[in-house]
Amino acid sequence: MIELLSYEFMQRALIAAVFVGLAAPLVGIYLVQRRLALMGDGIGHVAVTGVALGLATGTSPTWTAVVVAVLGAVAIELIREYGRTGGDVALALLFYGGLAGGVLVTGVAGESASRLQEFLFGAITTISVADVWFTMVLAAVIVVVAIGLLPQLFAVTHDPEFARVAGLRVRAYNVLVAVMAAVTVTVAMRTVGLLLVSALMIIPVATAQQLVGSFRRTVWLAMALGLGAALGGLLLAAYLSFSARVAPGPTIVLVALAGFLLTWPVGVWLRRRRALRVPFAAETLPVAAPAGAHAVDEHTHEHGDGCGHPAVEHGDHVDYLHDGHRHAPHGGHYDEH
């Protein structure tokens, strides 16, 4: 194991894994926040066409992938913004177009499918020195932008309407998130592969939000988990490579998934504990209240948070379940609903 780390290709792979492991979940957070968890996957499919174009024209597939992925990401964003179709339809169109285009162009160019496969599922151990530099620089830029603009990006992704009235250029920030996602996809392409990159963006975030209750903590924990999954998966693949041919992409994703499964029970327990403090426990309504009565009976208390009577949202107001009927506080008395 130790002598494995002394190989130069392994050291390059470790450096790439560190940077990708930190950057991918950071961008993933904003995608999850915008409920676009599958966007990274869509961009990954589009980037296949970029890689194929690079292979076909003899230019660096990395750079053509960056260009095509950024164009695809901006296209997804614009279709969402202006199109009549929903965001998921726009994603689907690009999924299929990108993958089909990539396989077609590779075939036309006479490249073998195994060459394309390096990009689809990752081939971190064949990464060149130039690719390591490319990964380090772009990942560093992503981390700086995503952390530096955290307050703005949080506001825009959390509540776009409020952000707009606060004077933020919501559309520009949305495009920025899309471009960052595209760059992340191409950066992570050699590590985990285009078809699995989205996993490294989303799974650490999904794991982190089980455990913590604030955005900033989710950011830091997701980055730590992404780093752990990238390094752990790479070392696992290297260890397994003594006995079988294992690509690091799938092991990185499976290590991340294992982390998610391990934290799932903890998350369930934490949520249940928090739920006990929520006054609006979802309870089934009792049989319909006696109709028409306008209650004037005296209460020993005012219904409110934590008064002991289960509260249910009822249209525009809140009723309190009270001796088998519902009380709607109204002025100084309670209506029966």
Add this chain to the structure above:
Amino acid sequence: MTAPDAHGTVVEVLGGGVVLGGRPVLRDVDLTVRGGEFVAVVGANGSGKSTLIRAVVGLRPVTTGSVRLFGVEQQRFTDWRRVGYVPQRSGAGSGVPASVWEVVASGRLVHRSLLRPLRRADRDAVREALEVVGLADRATEPVTTLSGGQQQRVLIARALVSGPDLYVLDEPTAGVDAANQQALADALRTVSAAGATVVLVTHELGPLAPLVDRTVTVREGRIVADVPGAHASASHDHHHHDGDRPVRDDHVPHLGAPVDRLGGRP
């Protein structure tokens, strides 16, 4: 909080019209709000009252007529720190958890330039805003664990924290229990007493009624009444579920288009 000129015009809508999908939602609306006023915009669901205030803050730009904020044409208005917007509470939280403190602090962005970290003044403002709405002890909790009324108070605090001159609130009391409505009213009384202008949309004033200077009633996209004080039918409006008369209450979205005649009360 800088007190605006008490006689200055804060909001001015002239001949405002909004068309959505070829259907007029707002038609030829004139509304003037002066500095320090507390205005309630009331009306049934689908009457266009929410569209009216969304037009005021620029989320639904008017297709005809003009909107001015603090005397500046809405499209050219840039001084957003003077406006505190409280949107309708969204049912589900967003994907990633956010603490109460973080949501309120995001209201401070109008005072922060890019890449500038939070200063002591920002942190103090967040703490003060949370104290005004009575949630200082819940600051570190995820917003999703609060009740609907408490979440609404968080949104109020997010607007409070930037110290605006104009508050625009969309249905702040919807789905909020009596105790939380009272807490909301107390917070709004504080800002109103400090000289801020408040425009809010509601269909049940409840504990807000004593604060209201003027009630504007919107029906079918037009302003049909603009009277001083809290409008009686808007502030105390029983809706029983007794079933022996067809209930046209606001629990159910009305199926007719706003230009259609609705059978029940407005």
